[in-house]
Every structure is written in structure tokens, then in C-alpha cells.
Amino acid sequence: MTRVRRQPLRQAVPWSYHAVIAALRPVLMGVTRRDWSGAEHLPRGEGFIVAGNHYSEVDPIMLAHFLVDHGHAPFFLAKSSLFEVPLLGAALRHLEQVPVYRSSSRAGDALEAARAALADGRCIAIMPEGTLTRDPDLWPMKAKSGVGRLALTSRAPVVPIAQWGAQGVLGHYARRPGNLLKRPVQHVRAGAPVELSDLYDRAQEPRAHAEATRRVMAAITQQLAQIRGEQPPAEPFDPARRPTEPEG
Template sequence: MLQVATRRNWSGGEHVPRQGGFIAAANHYSEIDPLTVAHFLVDQGRPPFFLAKSSLFSVPVLGSALTHLRQVPVYRATSKAGDALVAARTALDEGLPIAIMPEGTLTRDPDLWPMKARPGVGRLALTTGAPVIPIAQWGAQELLGRYARRPGNVLKRPVQHVQAGPPVDLSDLMDRPDDPRAHQEATRRVMAAITAMLADLRGEQPPAEPYDMARHKDHQDQQKDQA
């Protein structure tokens, strides 16, 4: 589907490990992001085991594709929430690649820059020792915009940019696999690498600080209290 609807500008495939388990971490701004990342990794000969938020499985076309690809839904704030990480560790132990969107949901940044991510990717990396390959992508919003349910600009075949980078250096944190602060720092480094590559793809300067959804919500709550 993506080959027909978009044109590809992919780079950095040489950074994708040819064998062994690894974590592919990408930015998230369109519902078709998982398909784009999966397509990129399949082209490198490394089809991924994907951790995707459960709501994506109800999106037409995307949901059926994720199910067909034997992907794992992540049920947040439920008793099933930990099942996804267990499945991810098992896959990595078996030498399979894991794909994950560390932000956990579509970015809320007004200009679609990566926002502050959940610490899950850092935790997974430090508890398994698996390398993290950052992946930046841009262009999917021209095909399916944020929150959109119907594609647009199909006839224009927008360019889909995907760039993989070298493994993020987390070596100094590997001796702290159970430290939440280390998980947060590892995640920050992963997102910084993704953001830097995305800035290169977009030819623009990213915000000085990533959008913080929790902080923004607290600010909104304060404004409501003062109203």
C-alpha cells in the first residue's frame, strides 16, 4: 500500500543490525507510522515484532495489518500493561527486533516534533542490554494527518522520509538496569537522537525543550482552577 501511495527517501539502513535482537525506536505523529517503520525494517531484512498501543488495532486497514503481522497490543493502565514488556523481552532474547514508539501516542507538539517520551524504551534497553536504533520519519502526515481517519493527497504520492541512525550510546547506564532515573536518561538520549535526525530531514530547528504532555495538562488544570 505504502509503495503505491508514497515515494520513498530512506537512508541509514547500514545501521540496522543484520542479526540479533535490537530495539528500533521511532517518532510518532501519524497513525500509519507503525506501517512505515515496519516497511523500512522489512526492507532491511529485519521484520520487527511491534509494540503498538491497543487503540491502533481498531483503526481500519492498519488494525488488520498489525494483527496479520503478529504484533502485540499495549493496554495501558490495565492488568495487561506488563504483558507487552514481557513479550518484548522474550522476542529480544530470541534475537528478534522490537519496534516501539517511545512517546506512546501521537505527539501533541503543535508542529509535530517529538514530545517527551515515556521511560519504557529506556527501561527495556537497560534491562535487556539490547542496542537501540533511533529512527526518524517525516512525510506521513501528507498521507494521513494527525487524528485523521481518511487518507489525503494520495494522488500526489508524498515523499516518505525515513532515516535510521547508529545505536544510541547507553553504555554508562547499563549497570543501573533497575534505576528509574537511568531509564529516564536513556529514554531522553534516544529521543534526542531521533529529534536531531528529524531536524535534518525537515531542515528546521526543533524546540529547545520537547513538549511535555503532563506539564501541559497541569498548566491547563491550573488555568481552570483560576477561572
């Protein structure tokens, strides 16, 4: 298993962020084992985007654990509805997480806030699928194009990170944790930043956003295939596509 001596954070964060780390990190160290790789791909001295797969309600915490221990405090793009939950919303705001307003006149606010954070040298973390994958085998599904749009308009590096094992802590759509006495292994693998420079001149084009997002998701899936030692589907699951009706 991977042994990492926690590195100091490279960016200033609110006191509440340090409090959350102090509360959660010992728990995670006690109930999980870690198989981490690819930290050398995390940029230093500039803001960057982390894009990860999403298959358990707790996998953002596992991703954050990896990043924090390597000196990067992630600031997540999170659904605006979470900010409306009493106490949780106040905590997210104090932690300076970024709300995403979908299908509304405020949809661009998150990207403006994220670009400002990137310009300030922060790490912005995104789960591009927007919700838990619907793929029956938990492979990444077709994602929303927000990560592509942010990447092209900010020109910040996008590091694809795949993780596997969080379902041992909390299963897909489960409400009760698994058997933590087994200390499930949390696999996290970061890849090299995705090559998107040929799309920068088309930063305002929706088709370019879609292509950038496709490349990011393909890179995440490639990293996950390495972790799982399995072949992913030829095409990602598309939740908008209706199942084909059987003939006859």
C-alpha cells in the same frame, strides 16, 4: 529518490505477516516516493529495538516498510485496546504483535514478551511517545519511559529512526487520506544505536529508565532535524505540563 531492492526477511514470521506485506507493499510503492537513509545502522545477527517518532496514524506502516525492505520484520508494541477490536485484535495476535497494558497489573507482560523476542533475534519497534505527538509543529514530545526500561533490562541496541511525510498520506488526527496522486515523499532516516552502556548497571532504577528514554528521544529528534532542515525546540513538548496562565 531512494531505490531499494527488497531483501529477504532474516527471521521467520507467520504466514499472515507475509500476506500483509504482499497486500500493502505494492500499494505503498505506488502511492509514495521514498527518501531512505541509514540502513547500515540496523544490526545484523541479533535482536534490536527500533524507536521512532509518531505524528500520523499511518507512520508505523511507513516505518515497517523501511524495515521490511531492509530485511527486518518489526514486531510492534501496541496499545492493548487495539487487541480488543474485533478482527483487528485477532489479526494483531496472529501477526505476533505485542500488547501493552498500561496502568494495570499486566503492565510488565509486554516487556517480558519483548525481551523474549529480542533474545530470539527479532526487531521490536516502539513509538515511545505512546500516542500522536501533541507538539504543534509535530516534533517528538516527551516520551514514556518504557523504551528506556526495555533497553536497559535487555541490553539490546536501540536504533533511533525519524520519519517525515506520512502526513501527506494521512494528516495529524485526520480520518481521510490526502491527495495520493501527488505521491508524497516518505523520508526515513536511521541513526547509529544510542549509547546506553553506562546505564546498564542501573537497569532497575526509574531514573535510569527516564535518562535512557531522554537520550533515545534526543537521537530521534536529531535525525528528524536533519530530515526537516529545521531547528527543533530546546525542550520537548510535555503533554503533562499545563500551559502557564497569563498574568493580569
